[in-house]
Amino acid sequence: MTANCSLAVRTPADLIAIVPFVLGYHPHHSVATVGLIGSRIEFAVCHDLPPPDWTEADVRVAANEVAAAVARQRSKLVAIVGYGPPPRVLPAVLRSAEAVRGRGLEVLDVMRVSDDRWWSYLCSDPSCCPPEGTPCLPGDSVIAAEATFQGQVALPSRKDLTAQVAAVGGAERAEMVRATERARRRFTDLIAEDLTAERYGRLVRQQGRLAVRAAEKCYRSGGSLEPDEIAWLGALLVERSVEDFALDRAATAHDWRIRLWTDVLRRVEPAYVAPPACLLGFTAWQAGRGSLARVAIDRALAEEPRHELAGLLHNVLGFGLSPQMLRVRGHR
Structure with missing residues (x-):
């Protein structure tokens, strides 16, 4: 679920042009459900077109699941946009429209986009919706420029979005492997100083808070961490209290x-991925960048399927809950 981009939509062409900026990427073979309040987009949620071997019942179940998430939002007016060829798009968008109507929402339009043209399934007037489709607005349209000016980005595909949270490779990875080994030795030495039950974990918590604050100060001023600093922060975040401290500050x-x-997520070794992935996911969710939050949490669960915070955030995103509806720290 992705939140408001603060741009007014005046025409169907405007809506189609702005959806990729709301999602953060250009959808392909997908169905986007867009919620509006007045002329402004409040959110957008996107899911893949049903596979060709799905039954009608499968399609209905999937549409109802998305509609349930959409109904939890403030918007009572939605537009549904399918991306792909007619045989696959038509049943998916019609079932989606049926499902959201069943939840008491009004459907503004049901559209299809393919090969830089769009069609409306609710308009039969050839003067505004010709059979051959209507050309999409160019990439340098006014509304696209407005979105770019506001800091919105539309990557070429969801694959490109996923690449933004993927592990670095090459020389950077080799350097992080060495830095991680140094961090592990340093962490072992730190734990060894906590010899009594009374002291156990206190030094880790202290060092973790120092590392989180130092990282925040560095990035707030436009800087970046060195490999040893990232590896050390990654090792400390494994401690639950340090992860909680960073979460509170996010x-x-x-x-x-x-x-x-x-x-941090892209550079730490796999054993340390889940905490920074969750912190990225939580921060992106708070910022209204639901698509980025989703790929970050997917990465966390791929590395650590039973990570508690990752599982919680997975459910938050799956249910389409907004930051205003839930405070994560209150449920930990």
């Missing part, structure tokens, strides 16, 4: 904080 979303946790 309650206010900032672009620099998204950059921080993206850098």
